[in-house]
Amino acid sequence: MYTTEQKNEDLEDKNIQSSTIPQILKDNNTSEHDEIKENVLSETEETKPPMEKSCCPPQGTLNKIITNGVLLSLIWCVTWSITEHESLPGGNLFGLLIIFYSAIIGGKLVELIRIPSVPQLPPLLGMLLAGFIIRNVPFLSRHVRISSVWSSTLRNIALTVILIRAGLGLDPKALKHLKGVCLRLSMGPCLIEACATAVISHFLMDFPWQWGFLLGFVVGAVSPAVVVSSMLVLQDKGYGIEKGIPTLLIAASSLDDILAITGFNTFFSIVFSAGSHHLGTHAAGGLCTLVLTFVVGKYWSNEKIRVQKIISSVWDIFQPLLFGLVGLEVSVAALKSDAIGVSVATVSLALLVRISFTFSLMSFAGFNFKEKIFIALSWMPKATVQDIK
Numbered sequence: 136m137y138t139t140e141q142k143n144e145d146l147e148d149k150n151i152q153s154s155t156i157p158q159i160l161k162d163n164n165t166s167e168h169d170e171i172k173e174n175v176l177s178e179t180e181e182t183k184p185p186m187e188k189s190c191c192p193p194q195g196t197l198n199k200i201i202t203n204g205v206l207l208s209l210i211w212c213v214t215w216s217i218t219e220h221e222s223l224p225g226g227n228l229f230g231l232l233i234i235f236y237s238a239i240i241g242g243k244l245v246e247l248i249r250i251p252s253v254p255q256l257p258p259l260l261g262m263l264l265a266g267f268i269i270r271n272v273p274f275l276s277r278h279v280r281i282s283s284v285w286s287s288t289l290r291n292i293a294l295t296v297i298l299i300r301a302g303l304g305l306d307p308k309a310l311k312h313l314k315g316v317c318l319r320l321s322m323g324p325c326l327i328e329a330c331a332t333a334v335i336s337h338f339l340m341d342f343p344w345q346w347g348f349l350l351g352f353v354v355g356a357v358s359p360a361v362v363v364s365s366m367l368v369l370q371d372k373g374y375g376i377e378k379g380i381p382t383l384l385i386a387a388s389s390l391d392d393i394l395a396i397t398g399f400n401t402f403f404s405i406v407f408s409a410g411s412h413h414l415g416t417h418a419a420g421g422l423c424t425l426v427l428t429f430v431v432g433k434y435w436s437n438e439k440i441r442v443q444k445i446i447s448s449v450w451d452i453f454q455p456l457l458f459g460l461v462g463l464e465v466s467v468a469a470l471k472s473d474a475i476g477v478s479v480a481t482v483s484l485a486l487l488v489r490i491s492f493t494f495s496l497m498s499f500a501g502f503n504f505k506e507k508i509f510i511a512l513s514w515m516p517k518a519t520v521q522d523i524k
Contacts, residue, residue: 241265266462302428309379356395
């Protein structure tokens with residue numbers, strides 16, 4: 136009995152060993168087969184010739200150029216069928232189209248300029264030069280004409296857009312902390328520069344005092360399109376947020392423009408005896424725009440970011456129009472050669488007074504030397520509000 140059971144156990148062990156041996160061989164053969172297959176596939180992929188990119192349909196930049204060109208042509212054809220002569224050379228819509236695309240091209244070309252040890256030139260310089268060239272090249276100026284009503288309306292819309300951006304970009308906490316500094320910075324430099332311009336123009340250019348102060352408030356306004364846009368970029372990158380410098384300059388530049396427009400309208404009424412109905416109308420609109428957007432943005436949470444993106448996209452459309460139209464207003468033929476030097480000297484001296492006064496005004500606001508220099512030099516841009524007024 137014992138021998139029989141022992142024999143059965145031996146047979147079972149042999150059967151188990153015989154059944155596992157083919158399975159092991161099978162697994163080894165499978166793994167070797169998979170390795171050979173992978174090697175063959177990798178070799179075929181390496182020896183496979185690269186696929187050539189087809190030019191049809193076009194892709195990348197060429198696709199964008201063709202699509203935008205066809206879309207622009209269709210829009211122009213539809214507009215021409217409705218407005219007729221306004222979309223032809225000499226019409227307002229044709230002129231705006233040329234100004235818009237010329238300003239965009241000019242801004243892109245300026246961005247490509249790289250000068251060693253010099254900061255990158257801003258695109259708005261190319262936009263201004265594009266409008267300036269169109270105005271002063273006889274062939275272009277004959278075909279690109281925009282009425283003063285259209286130009287003034289578009290510049291006012293652009294100013295409204297930038298004031299909306301300014302109101303939404305204000306930091307309530309920083310503004311509350313720097314409210315006294317903001318008030319001094321918005322009023323002091325503008326009034327000082329206006330008075331300095333009046334005095335310099337009176338003695339250097341023989342202007343009457345009324346005309347001198349009228350010129351002073353034209354020169355005394357800073358450009359919100361330059362200051363606000365630059366400060367929003369710095370604020371997004373995190374520069375100066377701890378001390379609230381971007382918010383300070385955004386708020387102060389907007390209030391500075393409101394004060395300059397009010398002063399201009401006041402002396403305009405005095406010089407031309409136009410009555411008091413001109414007094415402060417533009418300033419009231421700008422102030423309401425700034426205050427309302429600030430108050431509304433204060434109570435928004437996530438919606439504020441969405442609105443800021445929309446307004447930023449709108450500004451991308453109006454920025455080339457604004458600076459292109461400002462450049463279009465400068466005519467070399469209208470400038471007198473003997474007045475250019477005196478005018479540059481007047482503006483430069485008044486600006487020097489403004490920078491010095493701003494620096495001294497910020498000496499008691501808790502800023503270090505570099506920050507005071509930055510704030511003083513940030514008051515230099517002058518381009519848009521003067522033309523709108």
